[in-house]
Amino acid sequence: MAPLAQVLASSGLTSVKTYIQTGNIVFRHAEPDASGLSALVTRAISDHFGFEPAIFVFRHSVLRRAILGMPFADLDHQNSGATLHIFILDGAPQSSDLSRLKRLLAPDERFHLSEDIAYLHAPSGFGRSRIAGALERVLGVNATPRNWRTITALDALANVDE
Structure with a gap:
């Protein structure tokens, strides 16, 4: 999950941490809108890894x-x-x-x-x-x-x- 954390950090997320191999990610970002963050994470993963997973962002x-x-x-x-x-x-x-x-x-x-x-x-x-x-x-x-x-x-x- 380290490559994923690096990709997300380079996309503007801070304090990125992952938990186990199932895509659990904790991070900080100034964007208050969960759907905007979901789009940002989806785009970063798609651009770097070549697929678009379903992303679920909550506070x-x-x-x-x-x-x-x-x-x-x-x-x-x-x-x-x-x-x-x-x-x-x-x-x-x-x-x-x-x-x-x-x-x-x-x-x-x-x-x-x-x-x-x-x-x-x-x-x-x-x-x-x-x-x-x-x-x-x-x-x-x-x-x-x-x-x-x-x-x-x-x-x-x-x-x-x-």
């Missing part, structure tokens, strides 16, 4: 809100890091029919939607969860899921320069 305050708003207080977050997932939505859901999503829940799963953040506890695994695969379609909005470990690691990276 650190969204991560903080997701962490502080965790509805499953009874979970041991340290030991549930791989089974506890947060979906950051690209805006408000277009559909508020949560009954469709709740019907997809496995008996051991829990789901909660709060504005533009969805929470899923999937003890049997994210890949086995039917709700994980249907969330964007049912809500009518793009989303990026991350497990709890990744969310807290990105939060820690973002806190370094604050």
